[in-house]
Amino acid sequence: MSRKPMARPMAYPDRSWGTRSRAPSPRRERGPRWGMVRLLAGLVFLAVLFGVGYTLWRGKTAIVAAPLHPFGIVPVSLTLPPIWPTPPSSPTPTAIPTPGPLPIGIVAGHWGDNNDPGAVCDGWLREVDVNLAVAQRVVEALRRKGYPVDLLKEFDPRLKGYRARALVSIHADACLYPEATGFKVARVEESAIPHVEDYLVACLVRRYGARTGLPFHEGSVTPDMTQYHTFYEIDPNTPGAIIEIGFLLADRELLLHRQDLVAQGIVEGILCFLEGETP
Ligand SMILES: [Zn+2]
Numbered sequence: 001m002s003r004k005p006m007a008r009p010m011a012y013p014d015r016s017w018g019t020r021s022r023a024p025s026p027r028r029e030r031g032p033r034w035g036m037v038r039l040l041a042g043l044v045f046l047a048v049l050f051g052v053g054y055t056l057w058r059g060k061t062a063i064v065a066a067p068l069h070p071f072g073i074v075p076v077s078l079t080l081p082p083i084w085p086t087p088p089s090s091p092t093p094t095a096i097p098t099p100g101p102l103p104i105g106i107v108a109g110h111w112g113d114n115n116d117p118g119a120v121c122d123g124w125l126r127e128v129d130v131n132l133a134v135a136q137r138v139v140e141a142l143r144r145k146g147y148p149v150d151l152l153k154e155f156d157p158r159l160k161g162y163r164a165r166a167l168v169s170i171h172a173d174a175c176l177y178p179e180a181t182g183f184k185v186a187r188v189e190e191s192a193i194p195h196v197e198d199y200l201v202a203c204l205v206r207r208y209g210a211r212t213g214l215p216f217h218e219g220s221v222t223p224d225m226t227q228y229h230t231f232y233e234i235d236p237n238t239p240g241a242i243i244e245i246g247f248l249l250a251d252r253e254l255l256l257h258r259q260d261l262v263a264q265g266i267v268e269g270i271l272c273f274l275e276g277e278t279p
Pocket residue numbers: 109110118119127171172
């Protein structure tokens with residue numbers, strides 16, 4: 001079995017390589033062809049330089065850094081937006097202040113009018129005091145249900161052009177007629193929104209009558225109600241109504257001592273309207 005011939009001993013490197021004299025430079029011999037190569041290399045270099053410069057100028061270093069990373073892994077911190085122009089995005093929604101829900105307006109009849117407290121009975125019972133006590137209860141009850149409510153005076157400056165989901169003015173009838181009992185509800189004579197206001201009136205009539213047990217005193221709906229000044233001050237599109245909650249003589253017990261019930265009847269009428277119930 002013959003052995004393979006041993007590999008030829010490796011020659012020692014020529015120790016003179018560092019110092020030996022070079023042969024005449026071949027570059028000179030390659031002539032114009034080598035010049036062309038250098039020119040092309042220069043152009044490529046410039047192109048790369050331009051590309052890098054442009055990219056850096058765009059501030060998108062990640063795209064440059066990515067292929068240069070030794071493991072071809074783009075560091076997470078460098079995965080930044082691409083170099084191509086981003087399309088114009090839709091404008092960031094700005095917080096436009098949206099108007100809050102419209103309030104409910106409750107007028108306490110004669111409140112704030114020092115010249116006219118409304119009806120006065122027996123020298124001490126003033127209509128304005130009854131109206132205000134009931135109105136305050138209505139406001140509190142509606143607020144407890146989460147509705148924004150304004151308690152308004154008879155000639156409240158806010159009533160000019162007042163916009164509301166509904167406006168109800170609370171009054172009580174005089175004590176001139178001992179036999180008179182009952183309540184009344186009316187809207188403005190010439191309504192801009194007759195169907196809406198008729199619906200508000202219907203809700204108030206049905207709910208208030210059911211809650212208090214008072215009859216509807218239809219015969220005494222007067223121009224004082226249908227031409228009530230507040231109706232001409234508020235925005236024509238604000239549904240408005242005036243309610244006379246009872247007579248201060250025959251219905252006194254109810255109006256003075258069961259004001260929560262009186263207020264509840266009004267609240268239920270307003271809620272019937274707001275919530276679209278069948279009157
Ligand atoms: Zn009145």
